[in-house]
Structures are given as structure tokens and as C-alpha cells.
Amino acid sequence: MGKRGSLVFLLLLQILCFLLFPQPLQSQGNSFSRPPAAKLILTQNERSDSDPEQVHISLAGKDHVRVSWITEDKHVKSEVEYGTEAGKYSAKATGEHTRYQYFFYRSGTIHHVKIGPLRPSTTYFYRCGGSGPEFSFKTPPAELPVEFVVVGDLGQTEWTRSTLEHAESKDYDVFLLPGDLSYADTQQPLWDSFGRLVEPSASRRPWMVTEGNHEIETIPILFPERFKAYNARWLMPYAESHSSSNLYYSFEVASTHVIMLGSYTDFDSASDQYKWLQSDLTRIDRLTTPWVIVLLHAPWYNTNEAHQGEGESMRKAMEELLYKARVDLVFAGHVHAYERFTRIYDNKADSCGPMYVTVGDGGNREGLALKFKDPGSPLSVFREASFGHGRLRIVNETHAHWAWHRNNDTNAVVADQVWISSMSSFKACWDDTSSAARYEL
Numbered sequence: 001m002g003k004r005g006s007l008v009f010l011l012l013l014q015i016l017c018f019l020l021f022p023q024p025l026q027s028q029g030n031s032f033s034r035p036p037a038a039k040l041i042l043t044q045n046e047r048s049d050s051d052p053e054q055v056h057i058s059l060a061g062k063d064h065v066r067v068s069w070i071t072e073d074k075h076v077k078s079e080v081e082y083g084t085e086a087g088k089y090s091a092k093a094t095g096e097h098t099r100y101q102y103f104f105y106r107s108g109t110i111h112h113v114k115i116g117p118l119r120p121s122t123t124y125f126y127r128c129g130g131s132g133p134e135f136s137f138k139t140p141p142a143e144l145p146v147e148f149v150v151v152g153d154l155g156q157t158e159w160t161r162s163t164l165e166h167a168e169s170k171d172y173d174v175f176l177l178p179g180d181l182s183y184a185d186t187q188q189p190l191w192d193s194f195g196r197l198v199e200p201s202a203s204r205r206p207w208m209v210t211e212g213n214h215e216i217e218t219i220p221i222l223f224p225e226r227f228k229a230y231n232a233r234w235l236m237p238y239a240e241s242h243s244s245s246n247l248y249y250s251f252e253v254a255s256t257h258v259i260m261l262g263s264y265t266d267f268d269s270a271s272d273q274y275k276w277l278q279s280d281l282t283r284i285d286r287l288t289t290p291w292v293i294v295l296l297h298a299p300w301y302n303t304n305e306a307h308q309g310e311g312e313s314m315r316k317a318m319e320e321l322l323y324k325a326r327v328d329l330v331f332a333g334h335v336h337a338y339e340r341f342t343r344i345y346d347n348k349a350d351s352c353g354p355m356y357v358t359v360g361d362g363g364n365r366e367g368l369a370l371k372f373k374d375p376g377s378p379l380s381v382f383r384e385a386s387f388g389h390g391r392l393r394i395v396n397e398t399h400a401h402w403a404w405h406r407n408n409d410t411n412a413v414v415a416d417q418v419w420i421s422s423m424s425s426f427k428a429c430w431d432d433t434s435s436a437a438r439y440e441l
């Protein structure tokens with residue numbers, strides 16, 4: 001890993017591709033002006049080859065957590081020791097490992113080990129592969145309240161660091177990332193660097209991610225396989241949620257059903273993703289999970305000049321399913337700004353539709369999407385092109401608080417906030433026709 005030679009080769013390859021294929025490889029947006037992006041932070045592995053690096057955890061089905069990490073040494077066992085007391089590991093689990101190749105780049109050994117059953121709201125100490133530092137995490141609560149941090153388009157710049165610091169400055173339960181993680185953009189060592197940058201946060205709270213366009217990483221003709229690095233490194237609980245692809249899945253945490261959709265895989269009504277979403281929605285029990293939230297990358301509603309219309313075909317294909325299921329909230333990334341909409345269905349304000357929020361402002365190297373359309377839209381309630389992060393605190397069955405924190409120099413400032421009532425408590429949206437429609441899905 002981190003081989004200078006392969007990096008240089010890839011750079012040359014990319015230059016060649018840009019010359020051969022004038023369409024940019026990664027950014028699929030319109031042109032818009034952006035301020036200079038902050039400096040990249042490139043982290044090095046300072047541990048030994050058998051020690052874990054890039055440790056991160058994710059929820060993996062009821063009462064289970066998946067621990068993922070990478071070692072240079074390929075003989076390290078995919079084994080996690082854990083327990084509720086520091087230094088004392090009362091349990092042990094074994095898992096699987098993989099490696100991948102991207103031209104001359106060879107990844108380290110990527111380990112994934114599922115541990116559990118675990119108790120809710122409990123701190124566990126763990127060690128990966130029998131060596132290296134001890135890590136710890138806290139499991140989410142079984143009951144409300146629960147708090148999510150929501151931030152997309154993270155990248156690995158000085159802004160990313162400041163966003164993460166602000167997010168970490170107050171406790172939360174689960175980190176949600178609606179796509180565009182490392183901005184490696186085919187330069188594989190940047191995935192490793194990203195993994196190290198986020199480890200302090202991603203090893204102590206579950207990080208649940210879905211893919212963005214920067215995860216695709218294909219090069220026309222030369223490297224057609226999509227999501228190679230993303231799927232190997234960021235394994236999400238798709239099998240645990242009856243999905244056949246790591247690109248879309250769902251999970252439940254404290255009365256909340258969270259659906260992660262894929263903007264860059266098929267979503268038309270004949271697709272696997274569509275059929276999976278249909279059946280996932282019918283499996284939701286609003287009595288046990290009154291809250292339903294959805295994350296995806298390319299926003300369905302967007303008044304920024306950047307990426308106009310890119311989420312439109314997915315919206316046309318899937319919006320009705322989400323509407324009939326009375327989804328509470330839809331979060332997106334992709335546009336490097338913050339925008340909050342009212343409740344919408346089919347381009348009209350609709351009190352039974354989801355509230356839409358774009359939080360593509362984590363701090364990546366491309367900078368901000370500064371230009372909003374003028375005039376805006378009456379559906380758009382608040383919009384601002386600044387880096388920051390969001391926090392969704394689900395207080396009880398009927399109320400949740402959403403706050404967007406703008407990154408200020410040294411602190412985070414709440415710039416937008418709103419109380420949200422759950423759809424499940426809103427009787428008018430569950431009359432005979434709509435609930436009948438829901439079960440017909």
C-alpha cells in the first residue's frame with residue numbers, strides 16, 4: 001500500500017483518460033464556481049504491519065456490530081476479542097477477510113468480524129487480530145431518545161477534520177453518511193488515508209454509509225468494475241436486511257427504521273433495488289419503529305445550481321413508494337451545501353410527504369456549491385453554502401429535533417433547526433385509503 005510507483009502510474013493513467021475522455025471521471029455536475037478547497041490531510045500508518053489500522057464499526061443486524069480493519073500483514077487472523085471491561089476480553093468472534101487489486105495497487109488484508117449479541121447503551125472494549133491498541137465503542141440505546149449525526153461528501157481535508165471535531169464535541173449514537181466518503185477518485189492510497197483519518201470516530205460509534213458517485217471509481221475500458229474499493233472496505237449490513245447488494249440496505253435502531261438507498265445502481269421498477277425497497281417498506285412495523293428515514297446521495301429536491309436534475313430519474317421511480325409508506329425524512333448529499341425543504345410529494349408541498357434535507361457539506365476537496373437558483377422555491381425553507389454537519393435527535397415517538405451546525409472557525413454554530421412530528425403520529429395521513437395503499441405496496 002501507499003506505493004509511490006503505483007500512485008504515479010495512476011496519475012499518468014488519469015491524465016491519459018482525461019485526454020481520451022473529456023468527460024470528467026468523477027464529477028458529473030454542471031460547472032459552478034467554488035472557493036478554494038481546504039488542504040488535504042494525508043495520514044500515514046504508524047502502527048506495525050500486524051496491528052489493525054483504519055478500524056471502523058457498523059451495525060450488523062439485531063444486537064450485532066461488525067468490526068472492520070486492515071492489516072499489512074496477511075497472516076493476521078480475522079478475530080475480535082471484546083468485553084465490557086478494559087483489557088479483559090470475555091468473548092471472541094471470528095470473521096472473514098478480503099483483499100483487492102486496482103491496477104498495481106494491492107490493498108492490505110481487509111477484515112470484517114461480526115460480534116454479539118451485545119447489550120444496548122453499553123461500552124465494549126475490543127482488540128483486533130490479537131495485537132495493537134485497544135479500542136472501545138458504545139452500542140446505541142434500545143429505546144428513544146437516539147441521536148444521529150448526518151453528514152455527506154466528507155472527504156479528507158482540513159474542513160473534514162473540523163466537521164468531525166464538531167460532530168464529536170457532543171455525544172451521539174450513530175453516524176450516517178449519505179455518500180462520497182474518501183474522494184480517492186481511483187487513487188487507492190487515499191482510501192487508506194481516509195480510513196485512518198476517520199478511525200478515532202468510526203471505531204467508537206457505528207458508521208453507516210451509502211455510496212456516492214465518488215465511490216464508483218471506474219475508468220472507461222481500463223477498469224469497468226464499479227465500487228471495487230467501497231464494497232471491499234465499507235461492508236454494510238445488506239445481507240442482514242435481505243438485500244442482495246452492499247449498495248442498498250436497511251437497519252433499525254431505537255424505534256427508527258433507516259433505509260440506505262443507492263443512487264448509482266438500478267432503481268427502476270424492474271430493478272432489484274426497487275423490489276427490495278418495496279419489501280423492506282412492507283416489513284416496517286410502525287408500532288415498534290414509528291420513525292422511518294431514508295438516505296441517498298443525489299438529492300431529489302435541490303435548488304442549488306450544482307447537480308440540477310441528477311436525482312430526477314430516481315425520484316420519478318421511487319418517490320411514490322416512499323410517500324405511500326409515509327417516510328418521515330429523506331437525507332441526501334452530493335450538492336456541497338446545506339438545504340432544508342418542507343414536506344413534499346411530487347414537487348408540491350404535502351403534509352403527508354417526507355421532509356427533504358441536503359447535507360453534502362462535510363468538507364471535501366472540491367469545495368462548496370455556492371450558487372443557489374434565484375428565485376428559489378417556496379418548497380425550500382433554508383439554504384446555505386457552508387461546511388457543517390447535521391444532528392437528528394429522535395426524542396420520543398412523536399417528536400424529533402433536527403439541527404444543522406455550520407462550521408465556524410473554532411466552534412460549530414447552530415444555523416438551522418426545526419422540530420419534526422412523526423408521520424406515524426399524524427392520523428390524517430393514515431386514513432383508510434392511504435393505509436390501504438401502503439399495504440398494497
Ligand SMILES: *[C@@H]1O[C@H](CO)[C@@H](O)[C@H](O)[C@H]1NC(C)=O
Nearest residue numbers: 395396397398399400401419
Ligand atoms: C415528546 O417530546 C416532545 C418534545 O420534547 C414533548 O413536547 C412531548 O410531550 C413528548 N411526548 C411524549 C408522549 O412524551
Ligand SMILES: *[C@@H]1O[C@H](CO)[C@@H](O)[C@H](O)[C@H]1NC(C)=O
Nearest residue numbers: 407408409410411412413414
Ligand atoms: C465564530 O468564530 C470566531 C473566531 O473563532 C469567533 O470570534 C465567533 O464568536 C464565532 N461565532 C459564533 C457565532 O460562535
Ligand SMILES: [Fe+2]
Nearest residue numbers: 180212213334
Ligand atoms: Fe457526489
